[in-house]
Amino acid sequence: MRQLAAVIVGALVGTALRLGVDVLVGTPLSTLLINIAGSFALALLVARLWPTATPVLRAALGPGLLGTFTTFSAVAVALVSLSAAGEWMPALAYLAATLIGGLAAAFLGLRLGRRR
Template structure:
């Protein structure tokens, strides 16, 4: 039950953060959906850091609240798909393809960087 409540709380916070960033960053119908790209790259980095640093000692309810809850609601693949489809409907098919590729490449790179930076280092 604790894990379910953690996911509910994390989901509410992640969704609110996502909407806030989408509202703050400029977004025109025929322009690159910068908000979604930033959100997904930042979320990938944050998940990498959390998995490397927080997951090993964290209780299951905290992992559920931060992973599927907070970051699961903050980053979504459905938003990438919607943004790409919207770009194609305004005749920007190549931009849509580049956007999806950039999201995947930057997201994977951010997750790898987060894992690397999040690893605990033994004191020398």
């Protein structure tokens, strides 16, 4: 029950942060930036914090905060919107930037988060 409550509290914060970035930056660029930043943050937390974190803290930060901050559904909507408008090259570029940026950010987060 404590883990569920932690996910709910984390989700409230993650959703509010996401909306704030969406309002400030505007979609679909905000979705790209959010997903890259979220990939980095989650990887950094997994490398640095997960080994010693309680299950409640992991639930709050992983599926709660970062699970609601980053969303694949927003990427899918951006891709469908671009392709429906006949913007195939921007859609492919957006997909490539999302995948490459997210993977690079996760790699960097894991690397920086390693204990030395």
